[in-house]
Amino acid sequence: MLQTPRGTADVLPDEQAYWSYVTAHFKSICESYGYGEIRTPVFEDTRLFQRTVGEGTDIVEKEMYTFADRGGDSLTLRPEGTAPVVRAYLEHGMHRLSQPVKLSYIASIFRYDRPQAGRLRQHHQFGVEALGEESAAIDAEIIGLLLHLYRSVGLTEVSLQLNSIGDAACRPQYIEELASYYRSHVKALCDNCQTRLERNPLRLLDCKEDSCQPFIGDAPHTMENLCGDCDAHFGVLKNSLKAMGISYTLNHTLVRGLDYYTRTVFEVWPQTVGRQSALGGGGRYDGLARHIGKRDVPGIGFGTGIERIILNLQRQGVVPNEQQPFSVFVATLGERAATYGTGLVNDLRQRGVRALIAYRPRSLKAQLRQAGNHHADFAVIIGDDELAEGQVLLRNLGASTQENVAESDLMQTLERLRDAGRTG
RNA sequence: GUGGCUGUAGCUCAACAGGUUAGAGCUCUGGACUGUGGCUCCAGCGGUUGGGGGUUCGAGUCCCCUCAGCCACCCCA
Incomplete structure (x- = not known):
């Protein structure tokens, strides 16, 4: 019997109720926040992701579905939603529109990974991106929109994890400081962290090994090593969130796996016992556009997994109140x-x-x-x-x-x- | 990519320590009720026991390979 390829799933009519339920909420919320829907191709020029997501990241290194088409061009099934949207912004000259340009999307995402419940090789995300505005006020709006979505579909008990990882002005210095701290403890680190130290020191903070936890605790934090501008930006964000009645947990180990993030990064976790699997996450990426075009465009956005939302709704016993048509x-x-x-x-x-x-x-x-x-x-x-x-x-x-x-x-x-x- | 657990009708599950023709409930179809649904009763459809190979007189059961799902790692959505 032939079956769906590993890590993919059929959505049958019965389950469709959940999909239309969450999609309807997402669309109506985007509507009320003023985010217009955009659709980009499922595949892009491979270089788009190499340049933006980053050569050293797991996504580019081992998770992309990359293939040569019959003409010999290297194409990649989109492994994330942000870079294509920024590409479209630049390609269509949206910098000439009234800024910020606020976009939303519903897209299938492809990553070659070992499947598990809530982790698929083809999954679907809702996402929004706001381009052309650097004020942290819009960071707060984006985070607010995401939490609004969870609340409105009935996903209670989620926790917002927040961090700021600096920008081109302060991050290199910070990373040097972090690396030198870790180099002084190099012998005690797990194998993985020894590699991280050479390749991507920020990820040291993300290690789950028990033996490495003490180092994470004592390591310098990005939040305390921000330059003046970044610190002020983060301050505005925290104040805005407070004004919106949104509580958060500052998490200095939150660094995220894509290279393009600057300043604000966040994830939303379901309140289930055991291991956390993010419902959604995102952040600011002020340097991203320059990797694609010759223009600096500040931006911020999030992606949130539709299958994960539905999985958590089902675990919470939320049933979409879909009324049968007459x-x-x-x-x-x-x-x-x-x-x-x-x-x-x-x-x-x-x-x-x-x-x-x-x-x-x-x-x-x-x-x-x-x-x-x-x-x-x-x-x-x-x-x-x-x-x-x-x-x-x-x-x-x-x-x-x-x-x-x-x-x-x-x-x-x-x-x-x-x-x-x-x-x- | 690493380690582990699990795969039996569409679904949920049975099948002593290898032993005849792999069973049951639900669903679906038909009948009891020749033009009146849901309840009840009866019957039927439905399986290459995930797939392949091996051991054995005999394999759903034991062994190997493989595929898939799940758990942890990893990563994140």
């Missing part, structure tokens, strides 16, 4: 009635009434059972008797009552019942 099942007996029924469901559908029918002769009992399985509100029963009298039998499946309705009144009656159901 629907009618047309049950027919006999050939003439069947033909009539075919025309009737067609008319109903043209008028926007959800209408179902059996496609081949079945007993009335079976047809009504089918109507019940589909949660139809009404059944229209048509047999030769009814046809002869120009009437149909309209059965209310919820109340188990039925009455004869003149064929000519049926459409109007059903539309009236549908509209009553909608408002009631």
Whole structure:
């Protein structure tokens, strides 16, 4: 039996309720915050990610789906959402628009990784990016939007982890300080950290090895080594969050796995026991645009995993309150009635009434059972008797009552019942 | 990429220490009720026991390989 490739999943109609539920909330929130939707290609020039995400990162080093197309160009299935959006901003000259340009997206993301619950090789993210504004006020707006999304879908008990990792002015110095601190303890470090020290010292702070924890605790923190501008920026962010009633945990070990981040970085964790798997995360990337074009554009955004949101909703027992649309099942007996029924469901559908029918002769009992399985509100029963009298039998499946309705009144009656159901 | 656990009808699960034809509930279909759903009862459909190989008179059960899912690491969404 052929099956879905490893780390991919089908979304079946039953689960679709969760998808449309969270998507509807995301779209309406983006609407109210003024973020317009953008769609970018699933694949991009490989260099886009090499230059922005960073050559030394896990994503570029071992997780990208990179392939040569038939013309020999190197393309990569997008492993993250931000770089393509910044690319589109530059490519379409959006710097000429009124700033900031605020964009949102719903995108599939591809990373070659070992699958686990909530970790897929193809997953989907909601994301927003605000380009062209460097004030921390918009950092707070973005974080607020993300938390607003979780709250509105019913994901309670999430925790915001916050850090500031400096910028081009202060980070190099900080990293040197961090590295020299660690070099003095190099013999005691785990193997992984010895490598990190050479390749990406910031990630030393992210080590989960017990034996390395004391060093993390005593290591210099980015937050305490910010330059004046970065420190002021971080201060504005914290004040803005406070003004918005948003609480956070300062986490100096939060460094994130993409090279392009500057200043603000954050993740949101679900409040489950055990290991944390971020629901969403993001940060500021003021240096990113320069790697793509010749322009400096400050930016900030987040990505949040749709599958992870749904997984946590299910764990919390949140069921999307999707109301069934009003629907009618047309049950027919006999050939003439069947033909009539075919025309009737067609008319109903043209008028926007959800209408179902059996496609081949079945007993009335079976047809009504089918109507019940589909949660139809009404059944229209048509047999030769009814046809002869120009009437149909309209059965209310919820109340188990039925009455004869003149064929000519049926459409109007059903539309009236549908509209009553909608408002009631 | 590392280590570990688990794979039996569409779903949830049975099957003594290898032993006949791998069972049950739910779902679905049909009937009891020849034109009236949900309840009840009866019946039916549905399996290459994830796949391949091996050991054995005999493998769902033991061994090897492989695939997939899950857990931890790693990483993050």
